[in-house]
Amino acid sequence: VLTWEEGDKLTVVGFDESGSYQGQAEYTLSSEAGDTKGSFTGSEIANATKYNVYYPSTVTVDETTGAATSALSTQNQDGNNSAAHLHNNIFLQATGVTDLGNIRLGMKSSIMKFELSNVPKEVGTLKTLTWAVETADGFKNLELAFPTEGNVVTFSDGNQELTAYLAFMSDDMSVKANGKFSVILRGDKTYYAETTIIDGKAYTENLRYTTKIDGSSGTMEWKEPITVQTTVASGSNYYNGFTMEIGSWKADAPAEQITLGSAIVADGAAIIFADLSAYIGKDIWVCIPKVVKFFHTLTADEVNNKVLTLPDKDAGSILLKDNNYKAGDNYYKNDWIVALYVGINEDGSTDADATPLYWATGNLIATKTGSGDNDVAFHIATDTETKGETTTTDYQSYSNRSIGSQWDLFGWGDATGLKTSQNNGDYGPSGAANICGNASYDIARAQLGGSWHLFGRIEMESMYRLLASSGSWDNTVQIRSYTYTISNSSITNTLAFPAAGYREGTGVITHRAYGYYWNGARNSSNISQCLCIYFGDALETSFNCYCGCSVRPVSE
Numbered sequence: 240v241l242t243w244e245e246g247d248k249l250t251v252v253g254f255d256e257s258g259s260y261q262g263q264a265e266y267t268l269s270s271e272a273g274d275t276k277g278s279f280t281g282s283e284i285a286n287a288t289k290y291n292v293y294y295p296s297t298v299t300v301d302e303t304t305g306a307a308t309s310a311l312s313t314q315n316q317d318g319n320n321s322a323a324h325l326h327n328n329i330f331l332q333a334t335g336v337t338d339l340g341n342i343r344l345g346m347k348s349s350i351m352k353f354e355l356s357n358v359p360k361e362v363g364t365l366k367t368l369t370w371a372v373e374t375a376d377g378f379k380n381l382e383l384a385f386p387t388e389g390n391v392v393t394f395s396d397g398n399q400e401l402t403a404y405l406a407f408m409s410d411d412m413s414v415k416a417n418g419k420f421s422v423i424l425r426g427d428k429t430y431y432a433e434t435t436i437i438d439g440k441a442y443t444e445n446l447r448y449t450t451k452i453d454g455s456s457g458t459m460e461w462k463e464p465i466t467v468q469t470t471v472a473s474g475s476n477y478y479n480g481f482t483m484e485i486g487s488w489k490a491d492a493p494a495e496q497i498t499l500g501s502a503i504v505a506d507g508a509a510i511i512f513a514d515l516s517a518y519i520g521k522d523i524w525v526c527i528p529k530v531v532k533f534f535h536t537l538t539a540d541e542v543n544n545k546v547l548t549l550p551d552k553d554a555g556s557i558l559l560k561d562n563n564y565k566a567g568d569n570y571y572k573n574d575w576i577v578a579l580y581v582g583i584n585e586d587g588s589t590d591a592d593a594t595p596l597y598w599a600t601g602n603l604i605a606t607k608t609g610s611g612d613n614d615v616a617f618h619i620a621t622d623t624e625t626k627g628e629t630t631t632t633d634y635q636s637y638s639n640r641s642i643g644s645q646w647d648l649f650g651w652g653d654a655t656g657l658k659t660s661q662n663n664g665d666y667g668p669s670g671a672a673n674i675c676g677n678a679s680y681d682i683a684r685a686q687l688g689g690s691w692h693l694f695g696r697i698e699m700e701s702m703y704r705l706l707a708s709s710g711s712w713d714n715t716v717q718i719r720s721y722t723y724t725i726s727n728s729s730i731t732n733t734l735a736f737p738a739a740g741y742r743e744g745t746g747v748i749t750h751r752a753y754g755y756y757w758n759g760a761r762n763s764s765n766i767s768q769c770l771c772i773y774f775g776d777a778l779e780t781s782f783n784c785y786c787g788c789s790v791r792p793v794s795e
């Protein structure tokens with residue numbers, strides 16, 4: 240039951256006979272508190288004959304139409320099963336009133352009651368309850384805070400129940416078809432319950448709703464989210480305040496990425512409310528949009544321990560130190576692949592909604608893993624490999640190489656990475672072509688899978704212009720580096736491009752002071768395009784397909 244309390248105030252908006260706005264005034268309760276009816280006193284509005292009346296008095300009034308909107312204030316519940324806080328978050332109105340002595344206010348807001356049971360005791364002392372829904376306009380949420388002293392709510396073996404209330408505006412929280420509905424409890428640990436509402440849920444004003452969660456599959460199960468911990472080599476954590484997304488690829492469309500969850504980074508970590516148990520042993524990605532993207536095969540330990548620790552982006556990709564993936568002295572499987580955004584978008588677009596392109600921090604490297612001619616594995620070079628990337632003077636055929644040996648120059652359109660023929664007809668499709676993302680010819684897509692591919696012609700042009708204007712050359716390690724500072728942030732991304740030269744078939748490596756990087760385009764003369772990096776400059780050049788050049792994979 241709603242009753243008036245001492246100090247309650249109304250906003251009264253006046254209109255003349257033609258409906259024109261004449262002003263507004265604040266009216267204060269002048270009768271006894273504790274009744275469902277009350278008298279209010281305030282100033283007369285000159286020339287007004289018709290009125291809109293609103294509670295609370297803090298509503299925002301449109302002086303043209305007289306309509307009001309109410310922003311819900313902070314909601315703090317005083318212990319278990321207390322509804323006192325709703326008083327400040329009820330939105331009441333009466334419109335078109337002609338008799339100020341007889342007003343009946345209707346409730347525009349609604350109330351959600353949460354009846355929770357079997358709450359995990361690990362939540363401990365409750366700090367907040369968050370109700371989150373996926374609407375047609377994106378995710379919306381409301382937070383309910385609980386006291387840290389006094390009527391504290393603490394879950395234990397003997398106390399696993401909670402009754403809580405949230406006032407809400409029905410239009411704001413209506414769930415779209417196939418939208419998510421979540422309840423998040425934050426305490427000593429965080430747990431959440433989530434479901435998908437197939438047909439959606441349209442809430443109606445002036446109604447009370449109840450959500451019952453008992454932690455069983457019959458309602459919604461309580462789950463612990465995964466904490467993604469960032470790593471920064473030095474200084475304060477520059478990810479704080481940025482959005483983090485985690486995702487994977489569709490089973491029926493292996494190159495199409497899907498987002499599984501997102502959160503704002505705070506204190507160097509993001510709490511992601513997503514069940515990743517179905518992705519154990521599968522490839523996932525973690526992205527700070529327009530900053531960095533990480534690629535990783537999710538482990539059972541990470542899912543079971545609910546912690547995923549990102550590598551330092553500035554240290555580049557890293558290898559999995561597992562002897563099951565070792566040949567000779569070399570490991571050959573990436574644990575994490577790090578890819579950086581340097582201001583270049585897909586197809587060179589500069590639109591606000593352009594798709595960012597993320598460049599791997601190292602080149603593609605092949606390692607001979609066994610005695611067979613086709614025993615070979617590919618990975619993205621680590622920071623150490625990138626800085627020290629070299630090739631032998633004599634580029635012998637792969638079958639003659641020793642186990643554990645590595646190579647990094649590949650023919651254009653050779654998805655196997657093993658060809659050393661000097662016949663253009665042995666490489667890629669004939670005629671004009673763009674092989675980006677074509678697993679039959681794009682070595683990045685064929686060997687790394689997912690959404691990896693060679694960069695395109697327009698993206699190559701964007702990169703060589705950036706390198707030519709802002710790059711730096713280090714003669715000591717033969718690395719060309721480009722540094723790009725992300726706008727409106729403190730993050731600096733640097734890409735290093737080793738100058739590994741090029742080869743013809745199994746011939747001698749030449750132009751070791753230059754870096755040549757294939758893109759996915761070939762012109763009608765069967766000549767393939769390269770990004771060329773050399774002393775203090777960068778440009779576009781062409782090669783026969785059989786020439787071996789470096790490969791730098793990219794992903795959206």
